[in-house]
Amino acid sequence: MADSKLLDDTATFSSFAGVLDSRILRALADKGFARPTLVQAKAIPLALEGRDILARARTGSGKTxxxxxxxxxxxxSSKKTAAQSATRALILVPTRELSEQVSSLLKGLLQYCEKDVTYVNVATGTTAHLKSVLADTPDIVVATPARALSLLQAKSLSLASAESLVIDEADLILSYGxxxxMKQILAGGFLPSVYQSYLMSATMTKDVETLKGLVLRSPAILRLEEDEDVAANLSQYSVRCSEVDKFLLAYVILKLKLVKGKCLIFVNDVDRSYRLKLFLEQFSIKSCVLNSELPLNSRFHIVQEFNKGVYDYIIATDESGGKGEADSDVESEAEDVPEAEAEEEDPDMLPTQRPAEGDTPAKPTLKRKRATPPPPSQKKRPKKAGDREYGVSRGVDFVDVxxxxNFDLPSSARAYTHRVGRTARAGRSGMALSFVVxxxxxxxxxxxxxxxxTRRDxxxxxxxxxxxxxxxxxIAEYKFDMKQVNSFRYxxxxxxxxxxxxxIKEARVKELKTEILNSDKLKAHFEDNPLDLEYLRHDKALHPTRVQAHMKHVPKYLMPRIAAVPGGAETDDTTFVPFKKESSARGRGRGRGGKSSRGGRKKNDPLKKFGR
Structure with a gap:
């Protein structure tokens, strides 16, 4: 059993030398994992003893x-005495993105023992291909519940000899449909009577309690949210503004580089992601979109390139997080909202041409004014095609955000927590800014x-x-000085x-066609030529609209003026102070060593001096 000193902040993975295979320790060192995170230090010794584990820890804490x-x-250990090969572990995840992420980590950890332990990700791929790879009885299978059940019912996958079952992001497994x-997998006789189980979750919900009763036996329960670290490292701000001012403020923030480093921008539907991308293109601000319409290979590659620093801005459509996790009373209120009855407006009309404040504003959406209730077939827009198992606000590992x-506010407090959990991770500092209409x-x-x-913001x-x-x-309210910001309004x-x-429609079709081609290339050619991936970009301009050259640059006279910094030399130049980004080199990072970031560091307001 691992020594209790593993719980000490100074302990390293070498402390596991007596219980972990040297090949695993070597792989961990190659990946830069110097010290175990809190959840790793607590869970690994208990798991090695054969205990069932229920771990509640925030996103980015190292649960995988x-x-x-x-x-x-x-x-x-089992294969030293095993007479024949068999699938010994099943890892269930809610989304395909997370399945790729888990597979990527497994690949790294198995670097020096890949011949002794094999794995396969069956969340993607054709049925014929999956039957072929499962015929070799891989030791570990990564899947979504729907795909696992399908393969079990087809007898392509056998869990008769399974020793371990993992349910990752357990609080999302049921809410994703x-x-x-899950009920059929657990009650269908596919699993042996005795096996070790892991439930990993960021929150404790009724769904997790349900799964706990079904799969865990006298579990070790670890509640390790580390809220103290989050509060210390995450600066949260909100801005109350109109829909038009969302675009204005996003333009000012990104064009003047008031945010230093990588930025994850959340919107609530696919059309919105392309509208924002095209809008930013007008100012030569590059960004890439991430939504359920794009092929899985492209989505995974976009995340990989973002993590490498190839892209600074991702516009992510949080479709499932917005609806699947809505607060109950807010969700019921949304169901009672009648379809809007409004006259369609000229899409080229400017915000300044809207009805005056005293006038009755037109209700949002849809096609033409009706005196009678619309037929049932016209009451709702048809649901757009997309990947049911897509998700970006949870599970997906965005690095150094x-x-x-939050360009669009999520529809629940829980979804908000998961979104902002993409930054200020593992001891690093970060900020969240939310637009509220x-x-x-x-x-x-x-x-x-x-x-x-937006109605319920x-x-x-x-x-x-x-x-x-x-x-x-x-969450501090931040009020921009609109006198300065308004100079950018025209x-x-x-x-x-x-x-x-x-x-937007043209851009959406163009992007989808491009990414389908990219996906095929990623699947075939780039498997043999990994270096060529560097030449495949996802943030290329779509340009289905007229781009005016003068919009690329910001004239000096538009730059916001600020008060002189005390003690500094005064000049006549117009200047601005960007959002301050604290050093990301401090803190534990991703378990790579270094001192704790708790030691009394003064937290700066990243919006300070701009617009105040």
Missing amino acids: AAYCVPLIQKIL HDED SCVL PTDEFGKHKVVGGVAS EKVFARIEADQGARGSK RMEDALRAVTRSA
Whole structure:
């Protein structure tokens, strides 16, 4: 058994030398994992003793390695006496993105024992291909519940000799629509009577309690959210603004580089992601979109390149996080909202041409004014095709994110927590900025493509504030000096005029066609030529709209003026102070060593001096 000193902040993975295979330790060292995170230090010794594990730890805390390491060790030990090959472990994840991430970590950990322990990711691929790879009885199978059940029922996958079952992101497994699949897997006689189980989760929900009763036997329960670290390292801000001002502020923040480092921008639907991308293109701001329509290979490659620093801005469509995790009362309110009855507006109309404040604003969406209720077939827009098992606000490992920008507010406090959990991870500092649309601003500016969830922004944000307060965090309201920001408004309006509905539709089709071609290349050619991946970009301009050359640069006279810094030399130059990004070299990082970041570091307001 591992020594108790592993719980000490100064302990390293070498402390496991007596219980972990030297090949695993060598692989961990190659990946730069110097010291175990808290969840790893607690879970690995217990798992090696054969205990069932229920671990609650925040995103970015190292939960994946916490179960992969003991899983591999157990298989290596079993195969010393095993007479025949068999599938010994099943890892269930809610999304295909997470399945790729788990597979990537397994590949690294098995670097020196890949001949002794094999794995396969069956969350993707054709049925014929999966039957072929499963015929070799891999030791570890990574799958979504739906795919695992399908293969079990087809008898392509056998778990008769399984020793371990892992359910990762357990709080999402059922909310993603896998409840029936899980029930059939657990009650269908596919698993042996005795096996070791792991439930890994960021939150404790009713779904987790349900799974706990079904799969765990006298588990070791680890609650390791480390909220104290999050509150210390994460700066949270909100801005109350109209839909139009969202675009204005996003333009100012990104064009003036007020955010230093990588930024993850969340929106709530696919059309919105392309509208924002096309809008930013008008100012030569490169970004790439990430949504459920794109092929899985492209989505995974986009995340990989973002993590390498190839892209600075990803516009991620958080479809499942917005709807699947909505607060119950807010969700029921949304179901009661009638379909809007409004006259369609000219998509080229500027925000300044909207009805005056005293006028009755047109309600949002849809096609033409009706005196009678619409037929059932016209009440709802058809659901767009997409990957049901897509998800970006949870599970996917975005590395070194400096800022999370909630361009569209999520529809629940829990979804907000998962989004902002993409930054300030593993001891690093980060910030989150959320745009909140006041109720009286809802529906006034349909030209910018508002989303239905905006109607409930104020109510949802009140819940978010209460939830964050209970976690020891505070969301500060930031008020930009709109006198300075308004100097950029005419340029913003020019850009919005160019991004019409037809331009968005054209861009969406163009991007999808391009990424389908990219996906095929990634699947075939790039497997044999990994270096060629560097030449495949996902942030290329779509340009279905007219781009004006003068929009690329910001004239000096538009730059915001600020008060002179005390003690500094005064000049006549117009200047601005960017959002301050604290050093990311401090802290434990991804378990790579270094001193703790708790030691009284003064936290700076990253928005300080701009607009105040």
